[in-house]
Amino acid sequence: MNNKKLIEVALPLEIINKESSREKSIRFGHPSTLHLWWARRPLAAARAVIWASIIDDPSAHPEKFPTEEDQIVERKRLFKIIEDFVSWENTTNEEIFSEARKEMEKAVEGELPVLLDPFAGGGTIPLEAQRLGLHVRAHDLNPVAVIINKATIEIPPLFANRPPVNPEVQATIDGVSMWSAAEGLAVDIKYYGELLKQKVFEKIGSNYPKVTISSKSGEKATVIAWVWSRVGKCQNPLCGCEVPFASSFVLSKKKGNEAWVEPVYIGKKLKFVMKYGKCPKDKASNKMGRSAIFKCPVCGTVTTDEYVKTIGRNHEIYSKLMGIIAEGPKGRIFVEANPEHELAAKVDRPDEYPNGDIPLNPRWFSPPAFGMSEYADLFTNRQINTLVTFANLLCDVQNVIVKDAVEAGLPEDHIHLKDGGTGATAYGEAIRVYLAFALDREANYSSTLNGWSGDFIIQTFGRQALPMVWDYAETNPFSNSTGNWSGAIKWISLAVERMPALKVGQAMQKDAQSDCQLRNIMVSTDPPYYDNIGYADLSDYFYIWLRYSLREIYPSLFTTMLVPKREELVATPYHFEGDSKKAKDFFEDGMRETCKRIHDYIDDKYPVSIYYAYKQSDTDRNSQTASTGWETMLSAIVNANLVITGTWPIHTERETGLKAHVNALASSIVLICRKRDESAPQITRRNLVNLLRRELRPALKKLQESNIAPVDMAQSAIGPGMGVFSRYRRVLEADGTPMTVRSALQVINEEIDLYFNEQVGEMDTASRFCVDLYTQNAYNDIKYGEAEVLANAKGTSIPMMASHGVLYAKAGVVHLIDRSELPTKVDMNEGNVWMLTQQLTHAMATGGVEACAQIILNMFGSNAERAKDLAYRLYTIAEQKKWANEAYAYNALVVAWPDIQSRAAALKAVQPKQLSFFDMI
Helix, strand or coil: CCCCCCCHHCCCHHHHHHHHHHHCCCCCEEEEEECCCCCCHHHHHHHHHHHHHHEEEEHHHCCHHHCHHHEEEEEEEEHHHHHCCCCCCHHHCCHHHHHHHHHHHHCCCCCCCCCEEEECCHHHHHHHHHHHHCCCEECCCCCCHHHHHHHHHHHHHHCCCCCCCCCCHHCCCCCCCCCCCCCCCCCHHHHHHHHHHHHHHHHHHHHCCEEEEECCCCCEEEEEEEEEEEEEECCCCCCCEEEECCCCCCCEECCCCCCCCCCCCEEEEEECCCEEEECCHHHHHCCCCCCCCCCCCCCCCEEEHHHHHHHHHHCCCCEEEEEEEECCCCCCEEECCHHHHHHCCCCCCCCCCCCCCCCCCCCCCCCCHHHHCCCHHHCCCHHHHHHHHHCCCCHHHHHHHHHHHHHHCCCCCCHHHCCCCHHHHHHHHHHHHHHHHHHHHHCCCCCCCCCCCCCCCCCCCCCCCCCCEEEEEEECCCCCCCCCCCHHHHHHHHHCCCCCCCCEEEEEECCCCCCCCCCCCEHHHHHHHHCCHHHHHHHHHHHHHHHHHHHCHHHHHCCCCCCCCCCCCCCHHHHHCHHHHHHHHHHHHHHHHHHHHHHHHCCCCCCCCECCCCCHHHHHHCCEECCHHHHHHHHHHHCCCEHHHHHHEECCCCCHHHHHHHHHHHCCEEEEEEEEECCCEEEEHHHHHHHHHHHHHHHHHHHCCCCCCCCHHHHHHHHHHHHHHCCCEEEEEECCCCCCCCHHHHHHHHHHHHHHHHHHHHCCHHHHHHHHHHHHHHHEEHHHHHHHHHHHHCCCCCHHHHCCEEEEEECCCCCCCHHCCCCCCCCCCCCCCCCHHCCCCHHHHHHHHHHHHHCCCCCCCCCHHHHHHHHHHHHHHHHHHCCCCHHHHHHHHHHCHCCCCCCCHHHHHCCCCCCCCHCCC
């Protein structure tokens, strides 16, 4: 019997989610800034999940922790370790991680296990496993993902704890300088990145002239961006004027520095005139709606979407300079377009440059519909020439690095990076990898799909797609603003500087469905989510540049012209000639095969953790349906003879998202699984229901006691519920057919609802009436007679509840009184849990923790806890009814409950003690 792990019992979910959400706002030094990847999991969550999958739960050691109180105390100690190491500020705190590793070593009683992530993607899970001291294997079919993981877990450890080799630092080293982890590597990335920039500028700097900002003094300023508009001929043949295809003519809305351009005409030719001050609303744009529909400024003809697509496919759309944005001493300067800068952009394309066909999939790619069918079509001649120049000079800089490395004392052993080299040759190749990442970062800010926000350039991948951009900002890589080369190098060096660089990991290009021959290991992974993101299609944009820059370094990784797609485990009909069923079958078969492989890999000692990008639509409790992706994931796990032993909701969005969208729930749900007993029997549906009633209810009670947020209750309850279902070889329906995962989810949800309804049933009669009325009508009117029937059934009366102030009952109608209209002072003799819950919810919304603490300060009995229990039920009702503000209010109360209790206890401790009669004698 294997020990139950901490992750199968409890987690400090609130702090993990808080830190996971906070990561969204952290940029400097975050691994996500090394190279763009889509839908990364938060570091804090990955770290906590891995650690808690190795650490035994205290209940697994009754000889050490015989009582439940002992186990709770030990759990709190373990939670404190998690709380310390999930904090971003502690990411490089060796003392904290040393303690975490010691706990792991104590738990395994020997060497830490190997961890495999078969869908390594952006590298979050492998990186955090390495940070915790594990041996790591990162597999992915996508070569872009593989090289990101190499740059994260493979390269930094090869050159860990070494000083930089560049001559600038070498001249200052006195023999006692200490360089830890990847700090030296990071410094060299920055140094040689700047050297590359100098070499490129010497070749093509004249393509990026400064702009004159004062005709009198001749003063010039560095250009930040040239803003261009796509242009085509008016659809009206009698007009024939050039029509700007622009989403906006406004360059700046900043108060005191407003600027916009106005289209004017010399004959049929278009020219843009710079205007200063606030732009009139009717002159802000000529775009009509969301499609490619534009109004001609001359004749007023409105183009059709199809017309613009047709002239695009005929290559009759071109670009005109709208304006120039420059660096001024006090902020942005907006300069009118001029012939000199139009001419500077007219650069010949190089003879050789990366290219490839853009997928004809309009869901993610808009440009092909407008004639931009190849990746090279997304760049201006100047942009593609600049990117190619950077790439072509990488070899020159690499040679300099090797020379400097030899002079700094690294052996010139001619062993390459791909072969595990750690000498001068490998070091030069390693720096080149990171400089190629900077080139990809530059490409993300140097295409004709970069919009201008009014203050900065918007990256090409502002979202998980390549949408059409009509007016675009062409960055100056030699400026000091958005999209500049020095900035790209800085971001990458900061990310590398914080890499743990511990045990050398392995990143390999592997298909998750194929057996990688690993056995007795741990698995933690974040697989694709059905059809949410087309990783292979999207990553082609970067792959073509990485292949151009690095195919000499990793030849086996860049054998194909574009990223492999047909084998990618994503349900994309485009890859199956538009056949949705074939795409669905491919995904289901592939996920099932992958889970079977995982089953073969894992050591029985450690549970598997699988992330799923959970959405509310994945289990619609009202219609009792489940999305294909969610159902497929659970079915694949169950059919691979794995048992789900836990589920944990992980948030990556800030709290504001919850209030705006009640359906925003957890961004991910982590499924914890183990191997199913080979001798597991089969049971009937009736057996399942009985088992759920016996096992699910205590689990739900524990979740409530742990103060899990109502918004996370449904997902968290899936764990113990599916744990019962997946424990058995099969569950048979009344007709003898095997129960599906969808049916199992329906049964589990029914039992969850029944549990909360029973909690309400234990409350006072008035509260039960109020809950039923709320469910039916919220705070809206109901006829008096109908309300009276309901009240009689609950054993209460309308007049009595009206006299207590919980109901409005006049003129033949009844409704619940809104909590904002209830008395703020609580009647201590009043046993109505509904009223107390509403008063606490209102107090939380208006006065926060302090106001709620004042309410429960002098309360006796269990009504306060009952109010919290009722808040869970009311949240569920509001969520099902899609009452967003109501759901948010109840969720906020429960989440704050520990703080409310702590504050109430603190207030009680400082209250003047009332003397008894005997004290006064």
